[in-house]
Amino acid sequence: MGDLEEVxxxxxxAWHYYNDGLTQNQIAxxxxxxxIKVSRLLEKGRQSGLIELRIxxxxxxxxxxxxxxxxxxxxxxxxxxxxxxxLAIAPRIGRAAASLLMQSLSDNDLLAIGWGEATxxxxxxxxxxxxxxxxxxxxxxGGVSAYIGNTGIYGPQNNAHLIPTPLRVSSPELxxxxxxxxxxRHVLDMALxxxxxxxxxxxxxxTATLVRYGYCTNSEIELFTRQGAVGDLLGYFYDRDGNxxxxxxxxxxxxxxxxxxxxxxxxxxxxxGPEKVEAILGLLRGRLANTLVTDEATARDxxxxxx
Numbered sequence: 001m002g003d004l005e006e007v008x009x010x011x012x013x014a015w016h017y018y019n020d021g022l023t024q025n026q027i028a029x030x031x032x033x034x035x036i037k038v039s040r041l042l043e044k045g046r047q048s049g050l051i052e053l054r055i056x057x058x059x060x061x062x063x064x065x066x067x068x069x070x071x072x073x074x075x076x077x078x079x080x081x082x083x084x085x086x087l088a089i090a091p092r093i094g095r096a097a098a099s100l101l102m103q104s105l106s107d108n109d110l111l112a113i114g115w116g117e118a119t120x121x122x123x124x125x126x127x128x129x130x131x132x133x134x135x136x137x138x139x140x141x142g143g144v145s146a147y148i149g150n151t152g153i154y155g156p157q158n159n160a161h162l163i164p165t166p167l168r169v170s171s172p173e174l175x176x177x178x179x180x181x182x183x184x185r186h187v188l189d190m191a192l193x194x195x196x197x198x199x200x201x202x203x204x205x206x207t208a209t210l211v212r213y214g215y216c217t218n219s220e221i222e223l224f225t226r227q228g229a230v231g232d233l234l235g236y237f238y239d240r241d242g243n244x245x246x247x248x249x250x251x252x253x254x255x256x257x258x259x260x261x262x263x264x265x266x267x268x269x270x271x272x273g274p275e276k277v278e279a280i281l282g283l284l285r286g287r288l289a290n291t292l293v294t295d296e297a298t299a300r301d302x303x304x305x306x307x
Contacts, residue, residue: 010045013038018051058082065299069292072306073284076266079293089272089295094121097198097270097293101126104196104266107133112191114234115141115167115255116200116209118270123198136161138191140199141234141255142178143167146213163187165254167235168215172251179254191256197264199289201271202232203279210235220249231279233258233269233288240278242286258288266291272298281305 012031016022017038024042028035045051062080069078079096081089101122105111111130113119129135139145142165163184169175178184191197202208204225210216210232216224229237229245235253238244244258261267269289271280280302283289294302 006041007050009033010041010050013041014045014051017042018053058084062296062299065296065303068303069284069299072303073292074287074290075284075292076290078291078299080299081272081293081295083296090117090121093118093270093272093293093295095125097122097268098125100268100291100293101196101198102129105129105133105135108135109133109196110136110138110190110194112138112140112194112197112256112264113144114197114199115139115143116202118200119144119198122270134159138187138194139163140191140197140261141167141253142169142184143213143215161187161190163254166215167210167254168249168252169254170252172248175252175254184254188256192260192263194264196266196268197261198268198270199233201269201276201279201283203273203275204229204231204237205275207275208232216249224249230282231276233283234261238282238286238288240282240285242282242284242288261288268293270294274298274301277301277305 009031013027016027016030017024022030024035024038027038031038042051059082062082065080066078069075077100079100081092081096084092101111113123136159138161142163145162145164165178165184169178179188202210204221206218206221208216208221211218211221215235224237224245224247227245227247228239230240231238234255236244236250236258237247267289268291269283270293272295277298280292280294280298284292
């Protein structure tokens, strides 16, 4: 078969497939060939550039950003939500994270959850699926009940294992005692058996959730920033390279350590906004998470500042 004849066949196959919406079997019948041959013609057309696909969608650029994030930081996966003027970003990030989790969780799975509003927003979108598939929750830190205890997501009759303490307590001695309490120890150990964890990324801004919930003061945040902190994860502050800082506050935290957190195979971090960019960069450089859910503007800023 000459080149022109092959080009004609590729063109006809592509026209019927993309414009007419015919199946490969229908195209094979129309061209008097086999379905496998039609599949090969379409693939050759794409590889040679004869067939060029254009996707006119707000998600088009986001898919490229996802691949850039995965390649730049060695991630397992990423989700980037397109910009949408006038719409709050938190619910859209939560919906994207929920969608990702619902694709990966199986019946009777255990989902480890961090502390913060990003986690709760995601769980609200997942509530029906969690109960239908008997997915249990286990907290990675104290303080989680302040977020989900009164939301109706999980009541006392449901399958949730929450550490019954604040995230931060008044002294290192009390924190050490609580971590040794059988029920607290049981939950901390159980969290590390999960295959998937959902975490938020804390910033060192004055509006940080830790400040708003009274776990840190603005003065402490200012001090931690001067000591190199760019963000926090589970109440542990880390620097621009993802190294956990040597801070006294960490002795007051009731939570899984970040070293132990690495034992969970899939760690999904959700965060967006200009105040979170440096925190996300530190998180990714330190490989403290292997999946990121964010928005388009944040993804572009993270990739730009990485350079």
